[in-house]
Amino acid sequence: MTDLVSILDGNTFLVSDRRGDIEPSFDFPTGLFSFDTRFLSTWLLTLDGERLHALSIDQAESYSTRFFLAPGEPTHYLDAKVSVIRSRAIGGSFREELTVLNHLREPVEFMVRLDVGADFADIFEIKAARQKKGRTTATVSGNELRLVYRRDAFHRETVISTSEPGEIDVAGMTFRIRIEGHGEWTTRLHVVTVVYGARGEDIRATLPYGGSRDAAAIEAEQNELIARAPKLGCDCQPLAGAYRRSLNDLAALRYESIALGVRLLAAGLPWFMTLFGRDSIFTSLQVLPFLPELIPPTIQILGGLQGHRVDDFRDEEPGKILHELRYGETAGFEEQPHSPYYGSADSTPLFVILLDEYERWTGDSQLVRLLESRARAALDWIDTYGDLLGTGYIWYQTRNPRTGLPNQCWKDSLDSISYADGRLPGFPRATCELQGYAYDAKIRGARLARTFWNDPAYADRLEREAAELKQRFNHDFWIPEKEYYALALDADGRQVDALSSNIGHLLWSGIVDESRAGRIAEHLLGPRLFSGWGVRTLADDQGRYNPIGYHVGTVWPFDNSIIAWGLWRYGYREEAGRISDAILAASRFFDGRLPEAFAGYNRDLTDYPVRYPTACSPQAWSTGTPLLLLRVMLGLEPQGDHLIIDPAVPEGMGRIELLDIPGRWGKVDALGRSRTPTNHRP
Structure with missing residues (x-):
């Protein structure tokens, strides 16, 4: 590349x-x-x-x-x-x-x-x-x-x-x-x-x-979008450069669906210039505080293409949100199942999460009411088709062993889910972050049901199910002797005990017991997972660790942005700042454009982040990473018709000023400053 x-x-x-x-x-x-x-x-x-x-x-x-x-x-x-x-x-x-x-x-x-x-x-x-x-x-x-x-x-x-x-x-x-x-x-x-x-x-x-x-027409369109985004002023040059580059790349990644005729965000160049359920949802969550008007087309299209039947070839099930939509010859002749393909277990709960977060930020209750049946179907999928073994967890196993995806979580390469000693579990699998997403979707679905769908009984049920899931999860996934959550459960209910970055997504979802959050933060920022440039996908003492392995040791900027958000949610502001600081420092070596992934070598070994040879660039959820890190550092959180601003800027980063932040409150400004506003280290 x-x-x-x-x-x-x-x-x-x-x-x-x-x-x-x-x-x-x-x-x-x-x-x-x-x-x-x-x-x-x-x-x-x-x-x-x-x-x-x-x-x-x-x-x-x-x-x-x-x-x-x-x-x-x-x-x-x-x-x-x-x-x-x-x-x-x-x-x-x-x-x-x-x-x-x-x-x-x-x-x-x-x-x-x-x-x-x-x-x-x-x-x-x-x-x-x-x-x-x-x-x-x-x-x-x-x-x-x-x-x-x-x-x-x-x-x-x-x-x-x-x-x-x-x-x-x-x-x-x-x-x-x-x-x-x-x-x-x-x-x-x-x-x-x-x-x-x-x-x-x-x-x-x-x-x-x-x-x-x-x-000239392209430049005018891109400039118009960038002009609508909040204005950033800061002392940290890597942050300023990454923010501007992200806005430019987001403008460039918008594409038109042939069948649907609307502007959507493509997942990334060169392999993924199309709609992806998971990628599009995570990117939307990252972009929401800055350009909320980009979000409704994605939510509506994902809802409109929601699964409505059982189709083994496409891994389609009623209520399931798509994984990938393609327009090429192999999809057209059904040599590939991507017209669309539904082989992801996380896009469905994430759909509910995005719908709720979008309303919390914008106050667009009309869209929430319009998509009520879609959101209910997604929540139903979690407890029916998603729970393959009837244990109360989301499991995945492709219905299409010939061309379907074996791994249907965000780490979807063949060797990404392993025991600590490197062995691969069989199928079906229940990865830990899927359960966190399910928990968050139920909590958010309850809010939507009580506030907008006039169904308090359904809201009570979802909250009860979420509480039961949290209790069960903290018992079944927690590894007492290692003091972290298992990466997954295998088909026999045994813990797949590798230490991975997935535990950071658990913090973001809120499923982590408060008493264990501190130990999770220590693992995430400890030397096994944290490279100095970011959190690795897999700890460096695990059997399959490889600093240039796709999901087994590389650093993914998107992954780190969600982890930082999760640390912030549990009050670990300094730890969230360390991740933000590291990722933004790495962005300097990529001219402000964070790639899909980079190598997991220790920072003191290389002095610069080593490129992953086939990483997509630009990639949407890497492009959205600096935006979400800005939200985390400034402590931006919607609360009713107000925006809470509670900054915790990393030491040495200086002043961060974000003007005209859009939302249901109109537009507001946020200002944060680190304790020692000195030159930001490279």
């Missing part, structure tokens, strides 16, 4: 190498993508048959990039007689302005070649290196190359045109040019991606933002 360059505008994104080139690959999703299909798999520039090398890259905006290039090896840069500038932008379609500059006094002839190809690979075909089942054809007409893919009714096209005449063939474009001394030559390349519907129409043309947009 570190050698790749991306630009995006909602539905469409492009990933290339540092020369701006795209080469056919199933190792990583480089290419031009839209709605889960790769519309360009080859985009390779040569000058007189020679590849170019990057002198510099301008990546100031999410939707545009400029590459400054020269031929030859890097040692030849000072002697370069010619250079090339590739200026590209994305906005519905993809545009690239290609300029060749002659630095000699005399005229020079060049051959510019752009190899072009489109494999129309589905995102899942890239992950699994599958071969296409349809047929691709290429035709040339004038200065236009059209690449067409068909498989039965599935129809996609890539149309490439050039402003300057050239020799166009089915594999690319050749320009034989003569440039005068100290002169330049330019052509403008335009790539249009076409997504055809069942009636033969271009679906994207029917979407409000689906057509081609220029950079």
